Amino acid sequence: MNIILKAFVTGTLMLSLFGFYAMAEESFSSNVDKHGNIMLPDDFRNEMVHLGSWFVPEGGASGFHDVYTEKASVEFYRKNGKFPDGATIVKELRASQAGTYTTGKNVSYANNELKQWFVMVKDSKGRFANNSLWGDGWGWALYKPDTKEGGKFKNVASDYKTDCLGCHIPAKQNDWIYTEAYPSLKTER
Numbered sequence: 001m002n003i004i005l006k007a008f009v010t011g012t013l014m015l016s017l018f019g020f021y022a023m024a025e026e027s028f029s030s031n032v033d034k035h036g037n038i039m040l041p042d043d044f045r046n047e048m049v050h051l052g053s054w055f056v057p058e059g060g061a062s063g064f065h066d067v068y069t070e071k072a073s074v075e076f077y078r079k080n081g082k083f084p085d086g087a088t089i090v091k092e093l094r095a096s097q098a099g100t101y102t103t104g105k106n107v108s109y110a111n112n113e114l115k116q117w118f119v120m121v122k123d124s125k126g127r128f129a130n131n132s133l134w135g136d137g138w139g140w141a142l143y144k145p146d147t148k149e150g151g152k153f154k155n156v157a158s159d160y161k162t163d164c165l166g167c168h169i170p171a172k173q174n175d176w177i178y179t180e181a182y183p184s185l186k187t188e189r
């Protein structure tokens with residue numbers, strides 16, 4: 001093979017390998033950029049599956065905590081008992097309100113007062129080792145309704161080890177997720 005042909009073949013091979021690598025990285029998660037910045041998914045209440053809800057009666061986090069993930073991530077979890085890489089879990093906090101309805105007194109519901117959103121993105125490969133918002137198998141993020149930057153909600157968490165991990169220790173054996181409240185992950189009714 002002459003040298004020009006060799007260079008051409010090597011170049012093409014390298015380009016296609018690079019292309020494949022870039023594609024693989026791109027498909028990791030549409031909610032994460034190449035630096036590991038996590039975005040709050042748009043319209044998640046409509047695009048994602050509702051996993052389940054918590055009701056916190058008092059304190060700063062009081063109200064309803066509604067949790068969502070992708071449909072494909074639910075299907076993967078049902079088969080494999082774990083979340084796939086790139087799975088995004090969104091927890092939305094809303095204030096609660098109670099009233100008398102035809103079902104009874106003190107009926108509570110999540111009203112329009114948004115409190116915050118917690119987001120976790122599964123990453124079993126430690127893709128962003130030098131980023132203080134990634135580790136222990138996840139990317140960790142927190143958004144507040146009044147903190148926007150360039151039209152997007154800004155992640156206000158700075159270090160998952162101090163901002164998040166301590167409170168998730170009871171769920172450590174479960175890959176840090178409180179799955180007991182997520183009936184959508186189970187196949188039985």
Ligand code: HEC
Pocket residue numbers: 054056065067089090091118119120140141142157160163164165167168171176177178179
């Ligand atoms: C005060 C303790 C506390 C802190 C701090 C905390 N969490 Fe949680 N988190 C919980 C508990 C408890 C649950 C489930 C019950 C609930 O929502 O009340 C939960 C649930 C979640 C969920 C839903 C999935 C699951 O694990 O069940 C996500 C996503 C989440 N947290 C992300 C985060 C992120 C990201 C941070 C840091 C920015 C964080 N949490 C900080 C206690 C905490």
